[in-house]
Amino acid sequence: MLNNLKIPSRTHEIIFPAFRQASVRVFIKREDEIHRAISGNKWRKLKYNLEAIKAANQNGFITFGGAFSNHIAAAAYAGYLAKMQMVGVIRGEDVDDKNQTLAFARKCGMQLHFVSRSEYAQKNTADFLQKICAQHSGLAVVPEGGANILGVKGCTEIWDEDDNEIDMVACPIGTATTFSGLVLSVPKNVALMGFTALKGGNYLRDDVHNFVQQAINGKLVPSTFSPPLWELEVNNHFGGFGKVKPELIGFMNDFYDKTGVPLDPVYTAKMMFGLAEKANNGAFKKGTRILAIHTGGLQGIKGMNKRLKNKNYKIEYEKIIADTFSFTGN
Ligand SMILES: Cc1ncc(COP(=O)(O)O)c(C=O)c1O
Incomplete structure (x- = not known):
């Protein structure tokens, strides 16, 4: 894709x-x-993740990153091109939510969801994932940085x-x-x-x-x-x-x-x-x-x-x- x-x-x-x-x-x-x-490596790490989402007929993805995350910026643009629904879970409720990276992600259509740093640390636990997936059904989870x-x-x-x-x-x-x-x-x-x-x-x-x-x-x-x-x-x-x-x-x-x-x-x-x-x-x-x-x-x-x-x-x-x-x- x-x-x-x-x-x-x-x-x-x-x-x-x-x-x-x-x-x-x-x-x-x-x-x-x-x-x-x-x-860079974002293209490499997203390529098969996005292919798998399409192959599974899912509508898009939920992913994770900091306020200046390279991954959030790249995933947002890749998801925009693939016409996918996207949710970005962002570390920190106190961050400048209008910085360039996040503004770009929003422009690409990514919905941003800010969580506290302590909540963010739980992002790979079954509880956290269940909760966030229940809020956004039909979306796959792509881990922070495409790390899978x-x-x-x-x-x-x-x-x-x-x-x-x-x-x-x-x-x-x-x-x-x-x-x-x-x-x-x-x-x-x-x-x-x-x-x-x-x-x-x-x-x-x-x-x-x-x-x-x-x-x-x-x-x-x-x-x-x-x-x-x-x-x-x-x-x-x-x-x-x-x-x-x-x-x-x-x-x-x-x-x-x-x-x-x-x-x-x-x-x-x-x-x-x-x-x-x-x-x-x-x-x-x-x-x-x-x-x-x-x-x-x-x-x-x-x-x-x-x-x-x-x-x-x-x-x-x-x-x-x-x-x-x-x-x-x-
Ligand atoms: C520009 C850049 N280089 C290197 C890395 C590190 O890559 P990895 O997380 O695959 O070790 C990242 C994070 O994904 C990154 O954004």
Whole structure:
């Protein structure tokens, strides 16, 4: 259903001092360019979820996210295109309910339902789901961030057989859905490194194992499947999910100036900062070829700059992503 919209994501080399000095080559897969609104891993994670909703003749979906959620923005636009009914359960009753992300979701036809943070924490429990589904009958549940096995299935399609001669793939992690898709699809001789965007991300190792097991159980991969080597870098979160420091924003601006690649502050910047730091620390053998996945998230830059308005630093390239929210209806 989303297939006819997809723009192939190009891969190009990035030339950046930390990598050049360490004699490593870093390539970036521009999943952010797949679609202006259904960008990056969102397109991947929604593809099979929406197909399943249509196949089951359901009218649409209920999904979940924070006030600046990349997932809410992308799901709203995808649902609008698919002519689906949509309900977005939003974390926090105290949020600016007119911010760009939420205004965009509303324009796409998503009905927003604000719940307290403590209620939101219950969102995956049977009680909560029963209640919300009873209020909106005929709608499927798509978990926050598209984090289910259908999302993982979509993310197995990120790896492209043309991405050969790569030694390592780097990917940002929130729920580990995207990373698990890569674990299931990247060849055995390619190592994987995930950079967690949140604090205390050790539990995500179990989540990756669980997704791999679900993929085996669901015959997405053969029962003999054995994953490539993978590891998580859990200390690169800059204080926690959605938190930034001047050093990170400075890095993003410098990276954009030198490479022309806009990173988002929540996920991809933390991954790229971590990769550059590792290169500076001599963590990679000379000649290593690394493929970094740009998972999108650029729609969140405006919101982050708003949050930074009383600081003396901001993301300088906000203007280049300005049209993410222009609603043209196609
Ligand atoms: C831009 C971006 N990158 C990376 C991630 C992390 O992906 P995942 O939740 O699949 O680990 C997200 C969240 O879905 C995201 O919005």
